[in-house]
Amino acid sequence: MPFDRLKPSRVLNVERFSDFSEFRANEVLGLGISTPLRPREFSLSRAILPLQNGLFVLQRSFARRYEAEIGTDNGVGLVVPLSFRCVANGTEVDNSTIAVMRGKVPVDSVEQQPNTYVMLRFNSDMRHRGWADFNAGLAYVRAQDDPMARLRAVFLEMFTLASACEDARQFEALNRPIQETLLAVLDEALVPEAHATRPGSFDRYRKLIEQLDEVVELFGSKPLYSDDLATALGASARTLQIATQAVHGVSLHHYLRLKRLWAVRIQLMTGGSGLTVKAAALGNGFWHLGDFSMGYKRAFGEAPSETLARGRRPHHFAVGA
Structure with missing residues (x-):
């Protein structure tokens, strides 16, 4: 998803960092410690969109080691990959793998290259929809190609629409x-x-x-x-x-x-x-x-x-x- 198309608007907050010393983590799924693997190549872009039932953050990160307690105190959290590869808690995670979390979960991951993904925090636990039937923890769901393609297309449209919005009430x-x-x-x-x-x-x-x-x-x-x-x-x-x-x-x-x-x-x-x-x-x-x-x-x-x-x-x- 090309970040250069996204501009701040009445409903979309866009942040860009080119210096690690200025970088601030986003709290959508908890705070953690990021250690750049190649500090001189540091760059991060982020678009933050609140909707009625949750908070959605599109992010392109940097090559790093990431240590955190991620998740939500209430509801359910997701990380949906757009262009993504890492090793998290010893498990290889790629473009076909959606992370689903309930409660807070310790994560130690290594991202050898910049990754693009969407972090979602829903206020509801979504059990009534049949998502991830467990009480607490982290699960990786491997999705089929077609649903993943449709999911990425929806993200592209919703963030693009939010970027072009000039009337917050209309959105x-x-x-x-x-x-x-x-x-x-x-x-x-x-x-x-x-x-x-x-x-x-x-x-x-x-x-x-x-x-x-x-x-x-x-x-x-x-x-x-x-x-x-x-x-x-x-x-x-x-x-x-x-x-x-x-x-x-x-x-x-x-x-x-x-x-x-x-x-x-x-x-x-x-x-x-x-x-x-x-x-x-x-x-x-x-x-x-x-x-x-x-x-x-x-x-x-x-x-x-x-x-x-x-x-x-x-x-x-x-x-x-």
């Missing part, structure tokens, strides 16, 4: 849509695939999906977020994930995304003269407008602007004799 309104997308790709990377549905479970999952559809109807024009729907149904987000996969063969995120695309389509076909594609997309929880437009065209065979233009044409009805 605050996008917090939940951004986090919903991020949670979906993290679910894909961190949660093992569900095993075949147990005998007798399919009917229970089918009824849960029927209830989900009813709740979605009750939500009306409100954006659909997995945690809100799970709460309304008295289920966990993980259970909803398993149910949609069992009944429809798609992820919960994909299922809800299709419903949100249909909600946008109905608005574009019936909206008034003041409606815009951007307003309809943002109103239904789509924050990455380029991705929204591509998804809309894949789903309906036309661009959202074409749907809107057709919806604005006057309709003539033939009257019988």
Whole structure:
């Protein structure tokens, strides 16, 4: 991820250090001691983004030995590699390995080259999503290539969007849509695939999906977020994930995304003269407008602007004799 594209904004703090004596560690996952392996080549860049449910720090570090108690007092911490290789506590960690931590964990690592990664601290422990089912400690999760590529793309978009933001209130309104997308790709990377549905479970999952559809109807024009729907149904987000996969063969995120695309389509076909594609997309929880437009065209065979233009044409009805 090219740091030179990221500029400070109303919501994004960008820090750059070219001298080790000026370097200050970030406390997102605890403080530690960094010893440069090549002090004359020292350079560090960091972008800090607070969102509603946590703190996210994109960092390009320097070749170093790092000794620390890392983790969180509450919630869960993650380190997601972008371009990364080190040996931590005797374990080789590379681009495919996500570190997940609960509580504080001693770490002694050696990074022979500059690494780029994202540190995430969530206020929630995310157990309801099926992440890392252990009480305390550090685990390394080896993710598949496709989920990792999607995860990196989401990070690129969210930090780029934050860098270009000139209105903090506007970005605050996008917090939940951004986090919903991020949670979906993290679910894909961190949660093992569900095993075949147990005998007798399919009917229970089918009824849960029927209830989900009813709740979605009750939500009306409100954006659909997995945690809100799970709460309304008295289920966990993980259970909803398993149910949609069992009944429809798609992820919960994909299922809800299709419903949100249909909600946008109905608005574009019936909206008034003041409606815009951007307003309809943002109103239904789509924050990455380029991705929204591509998804809309894949789903309906036309661009959202074409749907809107057709919806604005006057309709003539033939009257019988």
